[in-house]
Amino acid sequence: TVNNSLYMSERGSIDVYDFTVGTSISNVLNIGVSLSISDIYYNLYSENSEEFLAGGTSGFDLQNWLVSEGNGVGVKLGLIYRPIHALRLGLSYHSPTWYNMTDRYSAEIDENVEDYVTIEDYKPGTTFSGEKRNDYDFRTPDKWTASAALVLGSNMILSMDYELTNYSSMKYSEPSNYRYPDNYFDADNSYISSDFTTSSTLRAGLEYRFIPQLSARLGYAWMQ
Numbered sequence: 001t002v003n004n005s006l007y008m009s010e011r012g013s014i015d016v017y018d019f020t021v022g023t024s025i026s027n028v029l030n031i032g033v034s035l036s037i038s039d040i041y042y043n044l045y046s047e048n049s050e051e052f053l054a055g056g057t058s059g060f061d062l063q064n065w066l067v068s069e070g071n072g073v074g075v076k077l078g079l080i081y082r083p084i085h086a087l088r089l090g091l092s093y094h095s096p097t098w099y100n101m102t103d104r105y106s107a108e109i110d111e112n113v114e115d116y117v118t119i120e121d122y123k124p125g126t127t128f129s130g131e132k133r134n135d136y137d138f139r140t141p142d143k144w145t146a147s148a149a150l151v152l153g154s155n156m157i158l159s160m161d162y163e164l165t166n167y168s169s170m171k172y173s174e175p176s177n178y179r180y181p182d183n184y185f186d187a188d189n190s191y192i193s194s195d196f197t198t199s200s201t202l203r204a205g206l207e208y209r210f211i212p213q214l215s216a217r218l219g220y221a222w223m224q
Helices: 186-195
Strands: 002-025 029-052 059-084 087-094 098-112 125-128 132-139 143-152 156-166 171-173 198-211 214-223
Touching: 002 059, 029 098, 171 186
Parallel strands: none
Antiparallel strands: 002 029, 029 059, 059 087, 059 098, 087 143, 098 125, 098 132, 132 171, 143 156, 156 198, 198 214
């Protein structure tokens, strides 16, 4: 008979800082370029406890710690073309974000199973793995977006955009300052290529302005 429990706590964030420049040509074509700097952080702590009731105080507590953090850089390009006053056509490209990542992880087990073993020199105690570290680079998928918006009078806007993301282009690689064994990431990248594919997202929206101080918007999104 086992009395067990699992406790997990995780938290994290991805902060993105965009440095943008844009211009307008003849009030018909708008062009924008952004340099995006990303900062990623993830922290996980878990504790798995099992108490073997038939053995009095026998059991174990297993604790795990994981911290993943890194930074990345990417570029965004965008165009908005207005052939007539009521129509806007847009096209944008988000490059992959190239991340430089570090994982640090460790584990500790506090165990006592002496009521269940016959080894004479067995002693209950605590074993700590020490901190392990893994450095790697990771490339996220790139993304294309095409959009259109129609301005109807002075109160209504209809908009639609179509987004295409190539998830199979994600890739792990070794950082320049660390040498992994040959073909170290080949298996991971092979799984990505076979398990992931290109994905589409379609969004449509309607916005209506009742009075200058109040507008309402209704939208629908389909994601593959």
